[in-house]
Amino acid sequence: MKIALTGAGGFLGWHVRVLLHALGWPEPVVLGRAELADPVLLASRISGVDRVLHLAGVNRGGDEDVAAGNVELAGALARGLRRCPVPPTAVVFANSTQVGNGTAYGDAKAVAAATLADACLGADFVDARLPNLYGEHGRPFYNSVVATFCRQLADGGEPGVHGDRELELVHALDAAARLVGAPPGGAWDASMPTKRTGVRELAAWLATAAATYRAGEIPPLRDRHDVRLFNTYRSHCFPAHYPIPLVRHADARGDLVEVIKVHGPGGQAFHSTTRPGVTRGEHYHLAKVERFAVMRGRAEIALRRIGGDEVVSFTVSGDEPVVVDMPAMWAHNITNTGRDELLTLFWSNEIFDPRYPDTYPEPVREPGLELMAAA
Incomplete structure (x- = not known):
């Protein structure tokens, strides 16, 4: 399957590229700033691909920047889709479960989804609404609270918990499997199995796992999310904490x-x-x-x-x-x-x-x- 994607250099984009590599599928067509700024060039790059994955977005900054960034990125891709000689089979939008929640981010995601759906011109449109993603090599204070807690613990500190709320967590590799339409099997799950936890509960689990690991021991890894949360923590320890x-x-x-x-x-x-x-x-x-x-x-x-x-x-x-x-x-x-x-x-x-x-x-x-x- 031939895939093109925006946001290839981001957190989710890296996991998508790793999964494609593991599946043995062709290297994806990377759509960067140059392509998004030129509708004709963009159309030529996505012509005839099986799936276009739109991962690029803005989720940090002032409300105006967040809103404008997400709407403009979707608009740029839409202009290329309308000029595409051979439309892709499907356009997949990495949306958010926050879509339409009244925030600048959620409302901008809703506009972006509508913009892309209108530009598909016969291609299937997949509106993939993703919850909180976590995984290896996430940017602390940016990608997820999991990355932030892991970085704080790897640096010898404690998770900075400010209030509590319920989280619905999905590992980025499972989200990648959903986006690319990966076959069942392997160390991924396109059904995106979720972990429901509170912020304080998450911080406590990671802190206990980190303390156990600092002693050279392996914490209890009882299910897929335990393993992946532990791997996420270890990614923030490598290579400085080894051997x-x-x-x-x-x-x-x-x-x-x-x-x-x-x-x-x-x-x-x-x-x-x-x-x-x-x-x-x-x-x-x-x-x-x-x-x-x-x-x-x-x-x-x-x-x-x-x-x-x-x-x-x-x-x-x-x-x-x-x-x-x-x-x-x-x-x-x-x-x-x-x-x-x-x-x-x-x-x-x-x-x-x-x-x-x-x-x-x-x-x-x-x-x-x-x-x-x-x-």
Whole structure:
């Protein structure tokens, strides 16, 4: 399926692009400022695509700026749609459940939806009303209260709770699945399963999870939202909080190192041996939590965020045991850089299911990528 989208550089846009990559669909046609400013150019870029996703919007600022920004962006896309030689099959608008609620933002979203619906010219119009989205790498004090709380906790502070209200949360990857029309299965759910919680309850859960994780332990991850909230918190910790040191207990009998303590469902642990110069991994996960711990030998663990071009690397050794937890949606590998056999212990939060492996091949290093050593 060929998709074009506005707002590709934003929070939801990144999750859409990651999901398309995991699905193996073509790279999306990115509609930036240049295209939106030129109706003829825009029409040529979207001609014949299957879906146009309109994600670009303004949700912060003064009322006039918010209203004008959302209406103008929809108007720009509408002008291109009306000039399109081969109309897209569908136009999908990333709307909000706040539409028409009497605020400048909600009213502007309503006008934007009507503008796009009027310009579809035979294409299906999908008005996707999204609730509060959260997920990895959201901007604190901008994208969601989850991102704000996670950033505050990662910086060593406490969530700043000012009042309480009910929230309806959806992970951005599930919203992306709805927008692109993803098939069922995998680490996404196009039905957009929601989590209903209060602001104070959310802050308390994240604070408890962060305190547990600061001790090197894994908090209870009892459902998909627990896993994804934890992954969101970890995204704000990476790479500054890694590697996590382990305590070695030694006596005349030998050494003992506690690698993983899990509060809740235990997941799966396994180990591997790797010959000198050999690399394992070269893949990424959309949701799975995975821990690496080198028990013997010397290695480099390297990671790259999907869609990014910087490689973060950690030099690790069994002589000074540490763990590195793989952030969701980052390609990662481990290479034996020593002269002897490498022994690595791995843990993941779920038992491997070959029907839903949540593992997608992806090289960490590609020609031209910049190396950023983290340790």
